[in-house]
Amino acid sequence: MRFSRSAVLGLAVFLVPFQNGSAVSAVTSVRSAGSSLELTSLRSIAGWLRQHGREGYVGADVADAMGIPRDKSEQVLEAKQQGFRNENVLRIAQISADDKRDFLLFMVQRPDDQVYFYLSTVRDGLKKAFLSVPSKNLVLPLDFAEAELRFQQEVLYWEDRIAAAQ
DSSP, X not given: OOOOHHHHHHHHHHTGGGGGSTTGGGOEEOOOOOOHHHHHHHHHHHHHHHHHOEXXXXXXXXXXXXXXXXXXXXXXXXXXXXXXXXXXXXXXXXXXXXXXXXXXXXXXXXXXXXXXXXXXXXXXEEEEEEEEEGGGTEEEEOOHHXXXXXXXXXXXXXXXXXXXXX
């Protein structure tokens, strides 16, 4: 199922705890060596989003929390995005709509009040990963092993969606 712009707004709502400054330091930076197969998959996902993604945006607060560079005058960063809901799990993937930035952002919202975020680049793979629990106003970094495993599962999910769409 496709999602509406309100789903992206929901993404920004989950990141509101970052605005107070204390949660920003909780975001962990994950340095992934990024296997060549994974990087090939990320290039494929990025290309598909550029071609088939809907217009959308990443809010300034989200960009700041994730460490995505922006000019101070930019309140939103234009993005190409796609999202799907199945079994009460919402998945959204976003890529920068312009060539100024290299990011691929994945969000997985589960029905148990857990929202996982993965920031990657097409060149380097996974950069940051964390879990948000909105009802508790809680943001937790994922340890490297868990982040890497969950990120790889997300990449596989999107590869399967792309294959099914063709």
